[in-house]
Amino acid sequence: PEVVEGPGFMPECFAPWSADTKYFQWEAKEPPYKIALVNGFVGNIWRIQMIQTAKAFAEQDEIAPLIEEFKIVSTGTDAAAQLGAIEDFINQGYDAIITIAVSPTGFDRVIRLADRNNVVLVPFDNVLDTDKVMMVNEDQRAMGEMSANWLIEHVGNSGKILEVRGVPGNSVDRDRHEAFREIMEADGNDFEIIEVVGNWAPGDSQKVTADAISVHGQFDGIYTQGGTNGSVQALMDAGHPFVPVAGEAENGYRKQIAKHSDEGLKGLSFGQSPGLVAISMKAAIEALQGNKLPQLISVPVPVVDYTSIKDGENFWSELPDDFFTPNEFPPCGVNITAPEIMAKTKDDVK
Amino acid sequence: MEDGAMAAEPAYLEMRGISKNYGGVHALTDVDFAARRGSIHAVLGENGAGKSTLIKIVSGVVAPTRGTMSLDGAPATFGSPLEANAAGIVCIFQELSLMPDLSVADNISITDPPRNRLGLIDTRAQRRRAEELLARVGCEDIDPRERLKNLPLSRRQMVEIAKALGRNPKLLILDEATSALTSADVKKVYSILHALREEGLCLLYISHRMHEIEELADTASVFRNGRHIATFAKGAHSDDEIVQMMIGRDWSNVFPKKPERTAAPEPALEVSNLNWAPTLKRLSLSVGKGEIVGIGGLDGQGQRELLLALFGVLRGVSGSIKVNGAPVAIGSPAAAKRPENAIALIPEDRKTEGLLLPMSVAENITIAALPWLTKGLVIDRSAEAEKIREMVARMQIKVGDLDAPVATLSGGNQQKVVIAKWLLTGARIILLNDPTRGIDVGTKQEIYQLLRSLAAEGAAILFYTTDYDELIGCCDRVLILYDGAIVRELAGTEITETNIVASSLNLPGEGAAA
Amino acid sequence: MSLRIEPPILIGLVFIALILATGTAYTMVTQGTATFISPPYLLQQLHFGAFLGITAAGMMMVILLGHIDLSVPWTLAASAMVGTAVGGVAGDFTALGVGLAVGLINGIGVAVLRVPSMIFTLGVNTVLLGLMVMLTGGFAPQNAATPLMTFLGSLRTYGVPHSVVVWALVSASLIFVLNRTPLGRYMYAIGNEEAAAYLSGVRTRLVIIAAFMICSLCAAVAGLCLAGYSARAFQAMGDQYLLPSIAAVVLGGTNILGGQGKYSGTVVGVVLIVLLQSMLSVMQMDEAYRQMIYGAVIILMLLIYSRGRAQTA
Amino acid sequence: MKTLRLILTQNLGLILAVVLFVALYSIYVALHPNWGLNVVLQNGNETLALIFVGMAQTMAVLVGGLDLSVGPLMTLTNCFGSHVMAGTGGSVVAGVVACLALGSACGCLNGCIIVYGRIQPIIATLATGAIYIGLALLLRPTPGGAIDGDLAWAFTNDINELGMTYGWWGDLGLFGKIPAQPIFLALVVVLVWAPFKRSATGRGAYAIGSNAHAAYMSGVRIDRSKIAAFTLAGFFAACAGVYLTMQMGSGNADAPQAAEYTLRSIATVVIGGTSLYGGSGGVIGTIFGALVLRSISFIFRVVPGDSTFGFVASPLLQPFFEGLILLFAVSLGAARVFRVRNRLSLFT
Numbered sequence A: 001p002e003v004v005e006g007p008g009f010m011p012e013c014f015a016p017w018s019a020d021t022k023y024f025q026w027e028a029k030e031p032p033y034k035i036a037l038v039n040g041f042v043g044n045i046w047r048i049q050m051i052q053t054a055k056a057f058a059e060q061d062e063i064a065p066l067i068e069e070f071k072i073v074s075t076g077t078d079a080a081a082q083l084g085a086i087e088d089f090i091n092q093g094y095d096a097i098i099t100i101a102v103s104p105t106g107f108d109r110v111i112r113l114a115d116r117n118n119v120v121l122v123p124f125d126n127v128l129d130t131d132k133v134m135m136v137n138e139d140q141r142a143m144g145e146m147s148a149n150w151l152i153e154h155v156g157n158s159g160k161i162l163e164v165r166g167v168p169g170n171s172v173d174r175d176r177h178e179a180f181r182e183i184m185e186a187d188g189n190d191f192e193i194i195e196v197v198g199n200w201a202p203g204d205s206q207k208v209t210a211d212a213i214s215v216h217g218q219f220d221g222i223y224t225q226g227g228t229n230g231s232v233q234a235l236m237d238a239g240h241p242f243v244p245v246a247g248e249a250e251n252g253y254r255k256q257i258a259k260h261s262d263e264g265l266k267g268l269s270f271g272q273s274p275g276l277v278a279i280s281m282k283a284a285i286e287a288l289q290g291n292k293l294p295q296l297i298s299v300p301v302p303v304v305d306y307t308s309i310k311d312g313e314n315f316w317s318e319l320p321d322d323f324f325t326p327n328e329f330p331p332c333g334v335n336i337t338a339p340e341i342m343a344k345t346k347d348d349v350k
Numbered sequence B: 001m002e003d004g005a006m007a008a009e010p011a012y013l014e015m016r017g018i019s020k021n022y023g024g025v026h027a028l029t030d031v032d033f034a035a036r037r038g039s040i041h042a043v044l045g046e047n048g049a050g051k052s053t054l055i056k057i058v059s060g061v062v063a064p065t066r067g068t069m070s071l072d073g074a075p076a077t078f079g080s081p082l083e084a085n086a087a088g089i090v091c092i093f094q095e096l097s098l099m100p101d102l103s104v105a106d107n108i109s110i111t112d113p114p115r116n117r118l119g120l121i122d123t124r125a126q127r128r129r130a131e132e133l134l135a136r137v138g139c140e141d142i143d144p145r146e147r148l149k150n151l152p153l154s155r156r157q158m159v160e161i162a163k164a165l166g167r168n169p170k171l172l173i174l175d176e177a178t179s180a181l182t183s184a185d186v187k188k189v190y191s192i193l194h195a196l197r198e199e200g201l202c203l204l205y206i207s208h209r210m211h212e213i214e215e216l217a218d219t220a221s222v223f224r225n226g227r228h229i230a231t232f233a234k235g236a237h238s239d240d241e242i243v244q245m246m247i248g249r250d251w252s253n254v255f256p257k258k259p260e261r262t263a264a265p266e267p268a269l270e271v272s273n274l275n276w277a278p279t280l281k282r283l284s285l286s287v288g289k290g291e292i293v294g295i296g297g298l299d300g301q302g303q304r305e306l307l308l309a310l311f312g313v314l315r316g317v318s319g320s321i322k323v324n325g326a327p328v329a330i331g332s333p334a335a336a337k338r339p340e341n342a343i344a345l346i347p348e349d350r351k352t353e354g355l356l357l358p359m360s361v362a363e364n365i366t367i368a369a370l371p372w373l374t375k376g377l378v379i380d381r382s383a384e385a386e387k388i389r390e391m392v393a394r395m396q397i398k399v400g401d402l403d404a405p406v407a408t409l410s411g412g413n414q415q416k417v418v419i420a421k422w423l424l425t426g427a428r429i430i431l432l433n434d435p436t437r438g439i440d441v442g443t444k445q446e447i448y449q450l451l452r453s454l455a456a457e458g459a460a461i462l463f464y465t466t467d468y469d470e471l472i473g474c475c476d477r478v479l480i481l482y483d484g485a486i487v488r489e490l491a492g493t494e495i496t497e498t499n500i501v502a503s504s505l506n507l508p509g510e511g512a513a514a
Numbered sequence C: 001m002s003l004r005i006e007p008p009i010l011i012g013l014v015f016i017a018l019i020l021a022t023g024t025a026y027t028m029v030t031q032g033t034a035t036f037i038s039p040p041y042l043l044q045q046l047h048f049g050a051f052l053g054i055t056a057a058g059m060m061m062v063i064l065l066g067h068i069d070l071s072v073p074w075t076l077a078a079s080a081m082v083g084t085a086v087g088g089v090a091g092d093f094t095a096l097g098v099g100l101a102v103g104l105i106n107g108i109g110v111a112v113l114r115v116p117s118m119i120f121t122l123g124v125n126t127v128l129l130g131l132m133v134m135l136t137g138g139f140a141p142q143n144a145a146t147p148l149m150t151f152l153g154s155l156r157t158y159g160v161p162h163s164v165v166v167w168a169l170v171s172a173s174l175i176f177v178l179n180r181t182p183l184g185r186y187m188y189a190i191g192n193e194e195a196a197a198y199l200s201g202v203r204t205r206l207v208i209i210a211a212f213m214i215c216s217l218c219a220a221v222a223g224l225c226l227a228g229y230s231a232r233a234f235q236a237m238g239d240q241y242l243l244p245s246i247a248a249v250v251l252g253g254t255n256i257l258g259g260q261g262k263y264s265g266t267v268v269g270v271v272l273i274v275l276l277q278s279m280l281s282v283m284q285m286d287e288a289y290r291q292m293i294y295g296a297v298i299i300l301m302l303l304i305y306s307r308g309r310a311q312t313a
Numbered sequence D: 001m002k003t004l005r006l007i008l009t010q011n012l013g014l015i016l017a018v019v020l021f022v023a024l025y026s027i028y029v030a031l032h033p034n035w036g037l038n039v040v041l042q043n044g045n046e047t048l049a050l051i052f053v054g055m056a057q058t059m060a061v062l063v064g065g066l067d068l069s070v071g072p073l074m075t076l077t078n079c080f081g082s083h084v085m086a087g088t089g090g091s092v093v094a095g096v097v098a099c100l101a102l103g104s105a106c107g108c109l110n111g112c113i114i115v116y117g118r119i120q121p122i123i124a125t126l127a128t129g130a131i132y133i134g135l136a137l138l139l140r141p142t143p144g145g146a147i148d149g150d151l152a153w154a155f156t157n158d159i160n161e162l163g164m165t166y167g168w169w170g171d172l173g174l175f176g177k178i179p180a181q182p183i184f185l186a187l188v189v190v191l192v193w194a195p196f197k198r199s200a201t202g203r204g205a206y207a208i209g210s211n212a213h214a215a216y217m218s219g220v221r222i223d224r225s226k227i228a229a230f231t232l233a234g235f236f237a238a239c240a241g242v243y244l245t246m247q248m249g250s251g252n253a254d255a256p257q258a259a260e261y262t263l264r265s266i267a268t269v270v271i272g273g274t275s276l277y278g279g280s281g282g283v284i285g286t287i288f289g290a291l292v293l294r295s296i297s298f299i300f301r302v303v304p305g306d307s308t309f310g311f312v313a314s315p316l317l318q319p320f321f322e323g324l325i326l327l328f329a330v331s332l333g334a335a336r337v338f339r340v341r342n343r344l345s346l347f348t
């Protein structure tokens, strides 16, 4: 793509990451397009929800005519297979490829190939450590900072905090953790932070939280990167009094907040949305039509806390716990609510 | 000891004060032993006498608890078979040491393959070498490229002998190396051994077949209970004397008397038109209650398959089988052992087919009879213990601790465990596949007597053996198999060595004209 | 049958004592309490241990045969997920049924088709993953724990977690099966020499199938408990249980090639692994060091064990 | 004739793997809209690391064991490589050598623990695997490290690109279109595997796998062969790590990926016809095993969504069908079971 000056197309949807984010423009192609989504691992609900959202979005009235073929493959946690799949789709003559990168590095080769073949490559969620490709994400550091600030607000400037981290070695874990620590450990604060690894999985989070409680006694606040409902479950099992918790956007966690906020479970729930996939697809389609877009598109972090939580709006008491609540982004025309995706395909399968 | 005449030439292998203990078991106690170049030295003794232990010490497999060893006058200790090999000691072990997945050629040159300039194995030269060695033992029929596992046991033993020859031994040990060979092959081996003796090799030969010892040995040493009893030159003692030395008691009349029969016995097992292409062809036979029927013939004529077919192991068998007059379909050993069939098989290879080596003697004895020792879902332990005690006593199994692994028993006692296991199921039809292989004369005699007494109690016994003496001495009738079919049935006085040999080669025997 | 403590069990117990001592030293220094030897902490570890313990108990059955079951992670998850999706008491039974069905398929693959268990169960694991992706994607299934699951997985009576009781019951049944029934004897026999067992008239295929069904059933029970503990079933909930369950069985002295091993060893192995993981987590060790220490402890134990064996042999 | 029969019967597993690969890959080629050498190149890129890891596993399987540390070892050398292979020219070569040495050393350590510690390979390597992942995390707490982009490009491409990137040669026509991956693979097979297989040590490895006791009794140097096999496993795993480093241009201590490679490596070995009981087979079969495994996932990318079989590739059914095909592929050998006429032969 060509690097161009801003402002870009539909800025209310495709917001640049920062003021110095550059803009890309591709030669316009005639629709309809062939688009592929190269997912990595599939065995968790976030990914499944993401795939469902992608399928639903591709079938929306305004999008469907623009797409000739939409293909989704999942390659597992194997980087070579993911790179291979992307390259394969480039070779097959696809126009755009959306992907959740298995690794933040190592995409140089497919980026080169995509550029040679004028293919729009859009990593999202787990993005790459490069500025040569258009990407869509929420600000992970912002989530860490937000959690820290919120905890300070509700706990005060000192106390014992439990930090439950995500998958070791992952850049999202690193970003959230570092931003969180920077604020918590800034001058004027005096926190004792106990750190355990919960792998973003509810089971793991629950186990390490329970362990930490039994060894370290009482905490004044908790920050869990993922599997938050597990951490809260551990709190309740241990008979630990409810304390402020900053965590992810699992439906189960929001149910817990709704139920126990008056008992002291003041909760902050921010989330990485599976709906990012729809914005990424939309970005790809706009780019193929020749529109200018920021290199790094920032999607606002959907966040609620115990004061703003509402059944049927930002969580659903009848849906499963692992369901990720935030899914819609009205400024982008992405209006697929969580219950919709599930309901829709249920009919599909029949 | 009567070795005064031979003192002139110094011993090549000399062992002094050798003892070997396995925990509390004294396998060898204070043994002095010597063997000379240019002679074949037989090592004799009952099962468990310590023969294998002795040669395992010589060949570096186990270290003696006490004692010293010297080779050609120089002290020698070997930490592994590899070191013993390097010193020119080559051993053919009782359990063959061949690799089933490798080719025959690979097996023969396993440690010292011919190499090319790059130091890599020269496969062509290796194949030629294998061909030469196989030719030397008279086995031109074996393709050196064939995987070893595709050969029958007797051929494997020949490969093992070829392999040993290829290593240019100075001291060659054969531990029951001919136990599975046919007499033709045995003859070939004899001539090779004689040639080696002429070349000045020192040969140790272990076998339970007395006539082999007679034909081969220059000197013999007898062991009993881990002790060296005597060493003497060929001809110094009669067979009976030697056997008495071995078993330490009076020994006469190996085979029990055969019963006189007036009428044909009531048939227990009737087989007609049994086919299992391509090995078994239209076999019909019957075994009566109280009868011991021998199966003879050259090795590999379908005897093994016949027994397996009757025991439900083979798939695709056609023909009819009747037990006690009723037609049966036996699809598995589990079906064979059911009370209405009550068939047992003493398999060919006790180590892999008969026994669960790491499990205890007790567990091995009851493994087949468990369904009868179970109350509800639970094993009735007191009944089990009772039955085990009974069996150990009845079979005279020499065992210290019933909970010790069966692997620690000597070969003969292991075989008794296999038989005990099946007797416990109350089997009425007993199939035996060469049950006395590698078993000493004393134990053999016990087994013959046991078979006869089982027959007397009404069991029907079908008995395959490679030993003509057993066919002659033990069986009421003998069926000779040739190429998967029964070519001859011998009964009563027809059972003679000449008849057996002739029929095995499918020639008319002496009684045929009559 | 003797009451003599087997060397691997003894070594395991020594290591458990060492871990507890190290953990206690750590908490004494950092917060002045002896948490690691306090009953609530130990009970809690037993509570976690129960999930691994039940899984490992099943795993031991197939390892005794000289086989292995790599489908345990998704058998566990699939049982729990299908169970919660159906819901109620029917759900509980369905969960167990899923376990039995998977075990039957594994057993048939290994015993009848004679595909090596290592690879067949790996394939079954992948298929189960695929099925669960299908299920979740297509039907938005309920995943809240059923009342029985909650009862088994998270409730306690007199402070004793019910999961621990379930583990004890599973253990008692398996000890019974292994020591008192023909099935147990046959399992050891097949693990030692399948051909000899077959020729002894043992219905080896049925025994192998039974062992795999026990293994998968244990995974399903662990799934029930774990779903109760977490209040719901979720994908990948079994992933943490595969390698630790194998390690626990082997650390407990069961021969990975089959035929030898005592059940009590597996219990010791499970406790050892759970405490080790907990200690490393509590000490806030870096993931890098945790992995290395975990690996090193396993090797050290096995080395000591094999030294001991070499000396007695 | 006899020779042919022997070759056929002794290589049934390999032949089956080749047939399976040809069948699956033909489907892919037939459905691919733009199949050509660049697609082969991409396929090779995707498969090479898996092939190497599978080769590593083959070594352990040959001696009758399993190596659960091949994935972690690949990851460790990848992380190590992302440090030492950065730079240009000679230092990169030195880095590659260092990686291969590290992998071999770790493999040798596995071998020593197994041989001198008398621990079953599967459990020893389960433990060392954890240690290697720990080390990898130590080297690369988060993914990163930059290998020279040109290098990464040139060495994961075809001969033309290699020459043109560095100005060594120009367009060599059709010859220049030969992808680099088969060349690397051929080099490793010819220079490392073939000599090993033809050496006494290598044949000792087969002997151990076939019957360890008999091999010992025959005077095979058991310890040496076993350690050599595991060292070579480490070496092959390092080859995978090095290639992954060139491909990714960086290091990533990705434990799930390591686990996935380890498990898949077992599948490649089995599909490739090497017996898990040891003693027969070899890396050539494994290469095809890996190709079969990859071809399965290739197909999902080209199955047209609107065709009769389109549902197979529908995103939420795809993992299921992938598993099913894998299960089918590994069960193919079961055909033997139904042809077996002597049930005793089932047990060996």
Ligand SMILES: Nc1ncnc2c1ncn2[C@@H]1O[C@H](COP(=O)(O)OP(=O)(O)OP(=O)(O)O)[C@@H](O)[C@H]1O
Pocket: B022, B023, B025, B026, B027, B045, B046, B047, B048, B049, B050, B051, B052, B053, B054, B094, B407, B408, B409, B410, B411, B412, B438, B439, B440
């Ligand atoms: N590994 C072992 N552990 C314990 N005891 C053993 C072991 N090997 C042999 N023995 C015992 O040592 C004694 C001698 O056994 P050995 O194998 O030398 O007898 P043998 O004379 O070769 O008998 P056979 O003719 O049956 O082969 C036997 O009592 C046997 O039980």
Ligand SMILES: Nc1ncnc2c1ncn2[C@@H]1O[C@H](COP(=O)(O)OP(=O)(O)OP(=O)(O)O)[C@@H](O)[C@H]1O
Pocket: B314, B315, B316, B317, B331, B332, B334, C198, C202, C203, C204, C205, C206, D343, D346
């Ligand atoms: N490995 C085994 N372990 C236990 N039982 C076996 C085994 N193999 C076969 N059997 C038993 O043998 C019976 C028949 O076996 P199988 O199904 O293999 O035979 P088949 O292929 O149908 O042959 P046929 O056509 O001769 O019946 C089964 O009922 C089973 O109990």
Ligand SMILES: [Mg+2]
Pocket: B051, B052, B053, B094, B411
């Ligand atoms: Mg012996």
Ligand SMILES: [Mg+2]
Pocket: B331
């Ligand atoms: Mg049948």
